[in-house]
Amino acid sequence: MxxxxxxxxxxxxxxxxxxxxxxxxxxxxxxxxxxxxxxxxxxxxxxxxxKSPHERAEVLDQAAEIRRLKRELARVTEERTILKKATTYFVRESQ
CATH class of the missing domain: 1.10.10 (Arc Repressor Mutant, subunit A)
Known part of the structure; x- marks a missing residue:
């Protein structure tokens, strides 16, 4: 509104x-x-x-794809952070 x-x-x-x-x-x-x-x-x-219904649908599809990609990026970033911490831990333990 x-x-x-x-x-x-x-x-x-x-x-x-x-x-x-x-x-x-x-x-x-x-x-x-x-x-x-x-x-x-x-x-x-x-x-x-x-905007035509097709254009509005396309914009909504793009917004959904952006949300999906942001979730995936957050997940991958979290996994990378965990792997970095694990690598640091195992390097220290092996010395």
Whole structure:
């Protein structure tokens, strides 16, 4: 949800506002004035919601892949740290 002058707008409201511009061809300034919102908010919402479902799905897939890779990196880093400690221990014990 976004805030404009202390008012919260639902995603549904934002999508409807964007649809008036993208699908129905109204000017951003006209829609913003009619709905009592700033043109800046409407442009921001347009950037957020005007992406095709394919583009949104791709972004979500990429975000999921990034989360998976971060988990894997953390695991590998932890394993490397454990192996370094073990190597240091065994080097000391063998001397």
């Amino acid at each position: 976004g805030v404009t002058k202390g008012v919260w707008f639902t995603d549904e409201f934002k999508r409807d506002a964007v649809a008036q511009v993208v699908e129905r061809g109204y000017a951003v300034s006209e829609v913003a004035e009619r709905l009592g919102i700033s043109t800046k908010s409407l442009y921001t919402w347009k950037a957020q919601f005007a």
